[in-house]
Structure formats: C-alpha cells, structure tokens
Amino acid sequence: xxxxxxxxxxxxxxLQAAAGAAAxxxxxxxxxxxxxxxxxxxxxxxxxxxxxPRNADYDMVRKRSVMSPLEGAVYFGVPNIQMVNQYPEVxxxxxxxxxxxxxxxxxxxxxxxxPLKVLKRVAxxxxxxxxxxxxxxxxxxxxxxxxxxxxxxxxxxxFFRDKPGAKVASLTLDQLRVVQQQLKEPNRKLDLYVTLYTxxxxxxxxxxxxxxxxxxxxxxxxxxxxxxxxxLTRLERLAPKPRKMLGCYTAEYVGKRTPAWTGMPVPTxxxxxxxxxxxxxxxxIEGIIIYGCTTMDLGWESVDWTRDWIRQIGDSxx
Numbered sequence: 001x002x003x004x005x006x007x008x009x010x011x012x013x014x015l016q017a018a019a020g021a022a023a024x025x026x027x028x029x030x031x032x033x034x035x036x037x038x039x040x041x042x043x044x045x046x047x048x049x050x051x052x053p054r055n056a057d058y059d060m061v062r063k064r065s066v067m068s069p070l071e072g073a074v075y076f077g078v079p080n081i082q083m084v085n086q087y088p089e090v091x092x093x094x095x096x097x098x099x100x101x102x103x104x105x106x107x108x109x110x111x112x113x114x115p116l117k118v119l120k121r122v123a124x125x126x127x128x129x130x131x132x133x134x135x136x137x138x139x140x141x142x143x144x145x146x147x148x149x150x151x152x153x154x155x156x157x158x159f160f161r162d163k164p165g166a167k168v169a170s171l172t173l174d175q176l177r178v179v180q181q182q183l184k185e186p187n188r189k190l191d192l193y194v195t196l197y198t199x200x201x202x203x204x205x206x207x208x209x210x211x212x213x214x215x216x217x218x219x220x221x222x223x224x225x226x227x228x229x230x231x232l233t234r235l236e237r238l239a240p241k242p243r244k245m246l247g248c249y250t251a252e253y254v255g256k257r258t259p260a261w262t263g264m265p266v267p268t269x270x271x272x273x274x275x276x277x278x279x280x281x282x283x284x285i286e287g288i289i290i291y292g293c294t295t296m297d298l299g300w301e302s303v304d305w306t307r308d309w310i311r312q313i314g315d316s317x318x
Contacts, residue, residue: 037079037120038079038120038314039315041317041318042314042315042316042317042318043277043280043313043314043315043316043317043318044077044078044079044310044314044315045079045120046080046280046286046287046288046318047076047078047079047080047287047288047290047310047314048078048080048081048082048121048245048287048288048289048290049069049072049073049076049078049080049081049082049289049290049291049292049293050082050084050247050289050290050291050292050293051069051072051073051081051082051083051084051292051293051294052084052085052086052129052292052293052294053085053086053102053103053104053105054066054067054068054069054102054293054294055100055101055102055294056086056102056104056129056294057261057292057294057295058094058099058100058101058102059089059100060251060259060260060261061251061259061261061262061294061295061298062258062259063259063298064099064100065293065294065295065296065297065298066297067293067294067296067297068293069081069083069112069116069293070115070116070118070119071293071296072292072293072296073119073293075296075307076290076296076306076307076310077307077310077311077314078290078310079119079120079121080119080120080121080122080287081116081119081121081122081123082122082123082124082125082155082193082289083105083112083113083116083122083123083124083125083155084125084128084129084155084157085104085105085125085128085129085132085137086102086104086128086129086130086132087104087128087129087130087132088101088102088104104128107140109124109140109141109144110144113144113148113151116150117148117150119150120150121150121151121152122148122150122151122152123151123152123153123154123155123191123193124141124144124145124151124154124155125141125154125155125156125157126138126141126142126154126155126156126179127155127156127157127158127159127170127171128157128158129157129158130158131157131158131159131161131169131170132170133156133170133171138179141154142154142179142182142183145183145190146185146190151190152190152191153183153190153191153192153193153213153214154179154183154190154191154192154193155193155194155195156170156171156192156193156194156195157195158170158195159171159194159195159196159208160196160197160200160203160205160208162199162200168203168204168205168208169205169208173207173208173211176192176208176211176212177211179192180192180211191213191214192211192212192213192214193212193213193214193215193216193245194208194209194212194214194215194216195216195218195247196209196215196216196217196218196235197217197218197219197220198217198218198219198220198224198227198228198231199220199221199224201231201234201235201238206238206239209238209239209241209242210239210241210242212239212242213242213243214242214243214244214245214286214287215235215239215242215243215244215245216244216245216246216247216289217231217232217235217244217245217246217247218247218249218291219231219247219249219272220253221253222249222252222253222264222265222268225268225271225272228246228272228275229275232244232246232279232284232285236284243285243286244284244285244286245285245286245287245288245289246275246276246279246280246285246287246288246289247289247291248269248272248273248276248288248289248290248291248306249264249272249291250263250264250269250290250291250292250295250296250300250302250303250306251263251264251291251295251300251302252264252265252268252302261295262300263295263298263300263301263302263303264300264302265302266301266302266305269302269305269306270305270309273288273306273309276288277313280318281318290306290310
C-alpha cells in the first residue's frame with residue numbers, strides 16, 4: 001500500500017468514526033459543524049442564547065459590542081438560538097460609523113440564517129424588540145421558517161403592552177390564530193414563542209397565552225428574582241397548556257441612568273441559573289435562555305461565570 005493510499009484509509013476511518021459519533025449524539029448534517037454538538041438528554045441540548053443584531057443594546061450598556069449571534073452561541077457552547085430583530089429608535093439615534101450605530105436584520109434574511117445551519121434549533125422573531133412587528137417581516141420569517149430544516153418556530157418579543165389604555169398585545173387574538181395556522185405543516189408543527197415578564201402576570205392575557213406553544217418567562221427587575229419560584233408557579237397556574245422556558249439576564253437593570261444596564265452580580269447570576277437548572281431537571285421548564293450576544297464581549301463577570309457554568313454542567317444528564 002502506498003503512503004497516499006494509507007492516508008486515504010486513515011481519512012476514511014476518521015470520517016466513519018466521526019459519522020458514528022455524530023449519530024450517537026443525534027447530530028444531523030444540518031448542524032454537523034456545531035462546535036459543541038449536544039448529546040440528547042443533556043442540559044446543553046436545552047440551552048438557548050437570545051440574540052439581537054450586533055451592538056443593538058448600545059443605548060442600554062453604552063459600550064460597543066461586536067459579537068454576532070452565531071459567535072455568541074459558539075462562545076457559550078450553546079446549540080440553540082433565538083434571533084430577535086431590533087430597529088433603531090425613531091429620532092436622531094446614531095449614524096453609520098458612530099459607536100452606537102447598529103443595523104437590524106434586513107432582507108434578504110436568509111443571509112443571516114445561512115451560518116446558523118450549524119446550530120441545532122433556531123427560532124426567529126415575527127415581533128421584535130419593543131414589540132415592533134411588520135407585516136412584510138412576518139411573511140418573510142414564516143416562509144423562511146417553513147423552508148429551513150433547523151428552524152423550530154417563530155418568536156414574539158416584548159409582545160404584551162404595559163402602558164395603561166394601550167392595546168393588550170402587538171397582535172390581536174385573530175392575528176395569532178392566523179399565525180398558528182401558518183405554523184402547521186404536513187410533516188411538522190412549528191412553535192410560537194413569546195416573551196412574558198414577571199410584572200405582566202397580572203395582565204388580562206390568559207386568552208393570548210392559550211394560543212402560545214412556549215412561554216419564556218423573564219425577570220426584568222433584578223430585585224424580583226427572589227420571587228422566581230413564586231412567579232413560575234403563578235405562570236403554571238395562569239397558563240397550564242403552553243410549555244415553559246426561563247430567561248436569565250446577564251445584565252442588571254439599574255434604572256434611568258447611563259448606562260441603564262451593568263453586569264449582573266455573580267451571586268445573583270448564580271442563583272437564577274441554578275434555579276433554572278432545578279426547574280429544568282424537575283420538568284417544569286423545557287429550556288434555559290441566556291441573554292445575550294450583545295453583552296458577551298463587554299468584559300462582564302456575569303458572562304464569564306455563565307460561560308464557565310455551561311462548560312461544567314452542559315454535558316450532564318437531565
């Protein structure tokens with residue numbers, strides 16, 4: 001056998017071994033390039049990263065972020081991602097080239113989705129940050145979700161309104177019913193995800209939640225994290241039908257200051273993540289979402305701690 005032939009044999013053996021390992025992990029060709037392919041039945045398989053366009057949170061953190069959504073997922077070793085669009089505020093804002101400028105996800109959206117094929121699951125917003133929704137965008141995202149194998153659903157962020165006298169949500173109940181019909185396919189059903197803040201649990205939203213597949217519960221005020229157990233219980237009673245996920249901020253909201261967000265204190269970050277892990281192991285939730293790619297390259301200790309925590313517990317069995 002020639003040296004070249006020997007190389008071919010070794011390469012073939014390597015590829016066969018890699019394919020066998022991928023099959024044992026439940027890895028399909030659609031996300032074989034994933035840096036940390038999740039093993040079924042592990043914590044990592046249930047971890048998500050919440051992502052906006054890069055630098056979209058500059059106004060809150062007052063630091064430039066250059067981390068892309070895919071880079072954020074790879075950096076944390078997380079196989080699932082929620083892509084949530086965000087548009088610059090109306091007004092002077094920031095101009096291209098300035099530190100605070102950012103670009104929303106714009107057509108063709110498929111170009112942003114292309115590198116995400118290496119991930120296991122993707123959910124993409126039809127209602128973006130601040131509850132912004134546009135008919136053309138909903139149509140494009142729904143079409144893209146139906147034709148992209150690793151898309152598992154669509155997401156509605158900041159969906160419920162807090163201002164007195166305002167309409168309850170960004171879409172009406174009838175519009176939600178239409179969306180649900182559009183998510184049904186011959187061979188699969190795509191999920192409809194929604195953001196719900198703990199301070200919205202008293203809102204008249206039960207009829208809306210009945211039309212949701214997955215409710216993601218977020219605690220905006222850091223002080224309210226002490227009530228996380230009680231608030232999850234309230235959600236379970238309010239909406240027993242939808243599945244649940246818990247969102248964990250790496251940022252702490254400090255009110256009307258500049259910046260309004262700073263890094264979450266590590267002990268607080270640890271408490272919320274460990275509670276979420278217990279709820280996941282107990283079957284109360286089906287996933288943990290970490291916010292987010294726009295905070296990962298700011299030098300926050302809460303991000304460093306979370307990354308190390310994922311490295312330690314990611315491959316443990318549920």
